[in-house]
């Protein structure tokens with residue numbers, strides 16, 4: 001299994017992750033059944049629409065604030081449970097929440113951030129499953145912006161960000177002018193009691 005070096009961390013990368021027909025079916029299910037929404041974010045006191053659609057899914061009773069947004073959790077659908085278990089087995093974590101993002105075209109994106117909300121605990125493991133069009137995912141060291149890593153995330157790939165990555169590195173999904181198919185990304189997370 002290939003790994004990406006993101007010193008001092010190693011990021012396992014699984015591609016293909018699912019059987020090809022399973023991945024295609026999952027993409028179709030997610031497009032059809034997830035209540036996608038273009039949420040708003042408040043930045044410096046001004047409200048903006050985020051440049052993508054998203055849906056936060058969590059087990060009952062969990063609350064989450066994500067990058068200045070308070071997300072209303074959607075119910076965890078039964079058909080997503082086997083996938084969460086499969087991803088959790090590989091990542092060595094018991095995931096109880098997923099942030100689903102839908103990038104309609106190359107002008108949808110996600111800016112620099114870490115997945116470091118307090119609800120995730122001090123050193124979360126995050127597993128990122130990509131479906132649909134290939135997009136470039138970038139890392140940049142939090143202190144030394146000259147240290148970067150770019151990874152193309154194709155359809156049916158799983159990238160694991162082990163414990164510690166979030167406190168040393170930011171990541172982003174930049175816009176692209178290249179023609180790209182729609183993409184869905186699921187980041188599996190474990191919310192701990194605050």
Ligand SMILES: O=C(O)CCC(=O)C(=O)O
Nearest residue numbers: 099101115137173185187
């Ligand atoms: O779409 C991606 O690959 C990244 C998503 C991400 O960073 C997040 O949901 O926090």
Ligand SMILES: [Fe+2]
Nearest residue numbers: 113114115171
């Ligand atoms: Fe993230």
